[in-house]
Amino acid sequence: MFYNSAILQREEGNAMRGRQSSCSFTGHRPSKLPWGHDEQDPRCLALKQKIRDAVEAAIAEGMEHFICGMADGCDLYFGEIVLELKTKYPHITLEAAIPCPTQAEQWSSAQRARYQALLDRCDYETLVQQSYTPSCMQRRNRYMVDHSSLLIAAHNGLPGGTRYTIEYALHRGLEIVDIPIEE
Numbered sequence: 001m002f003y004n005s006a007i008l009q010r011e012e013g014n015a016m017r018g019r020q021s022s023c024s025f026t027g028h029r030p031s032k033l034p035w036g037h038d039e040q041d042p043r044c045l046a047l048k049q050k051i052r053d054a055v056e057a058a059i060a061e062g063m064e065h066f067i068c069g070m071a072d073g074c075d076l077y078f079g080e081i082v083l084e085l086k087t088k089y090p091h092i093t094l095e096a097a098i099p100c101p102t103q104a105e106q107w108s109s110a111q112r113a114r115y116q117a118l119l120d121r122c123d124y125e126t127l128v129q130q131s132y133t134p135s136c137m138q139r140r141n142r143y144m145v146d147h148s149s150l151l152i153a154a155h156n157g158l159p160g161g162t163r164y165t166i167e168y169a170l171h172r173g174l175e176i177v178d179i180p181i182e183e
Contacts (some may be wrong), residue, residue, distance in 0.1 A: 021065070022064075023066050023148055023152060023166060024148040024150075025068055025151070026154055027075060027078065028078050028154065028156060028162055028181065031074045031159065034181070034183050042162065047077070047181060050179045051078055051152065054152045054179060055078075055081055057093060059089050064091055064092050066092065068094060068122075069096065069137075069140055070115065071103075071137075072111055079119055079122070083118070083121050094124075095123065096119050096122040096125045097144050099137050099139065100127075100130070100132040128140045137161055141165040146172065149174060149175065150176075151175070151176045152179065153179065155181065156181040172183075
């Protein structure tokens with residue numbers, strides 16, 4: 001599938017990794033998380049540890065390139081965890097898969113600052129399309145799956161973008177690490 005994408009490299013001389021060593025992530029936004037935005041909730045802290053464990057296991061299995069959809073909630077947890085792990089595993093890279101330039105425009109100022117801080121530290125940015133459309137998030141999710149061999153999913157079973165991404169990954173034959181979200 002062709003993506004009319006603008007790919008920006010942040011690191012000179014470091015080519016993007018191949019699909020076989022790439023891992024993408026999908027997870028819920030705060031509105032679907034039982035703790036909302038309260039990241040000090042013990043369930044949120046436990047989820048972040050499970051994501052960290054899954055990323056470290058993926059690195060141990062040969063994953064070197066991680067793709068984050070940059071959505072509020074679980075995506076930001078994932079991206080920040082990958083960046084923290086770069087101190088221990090300097091060979092890994094993080095790509096921001098951005099559905100459209102206005103992705104974070106309606107977020108709170110604190111969340112926009114967090115988004116920008118994460119984006120500034122990514123090795124690569126992929127802008128999936130130049131403007132918002134109702135399908136741009138789904139297109140971003142397909143981009144991530146199409147460029148990965150492993151999907152880590154923090155999921156509560158409810159319908160929505162996370163479930164769609166998991167179903168698409170299954171259809172494409174990706175290995176999936178399912179991290180259930182505890183109520």
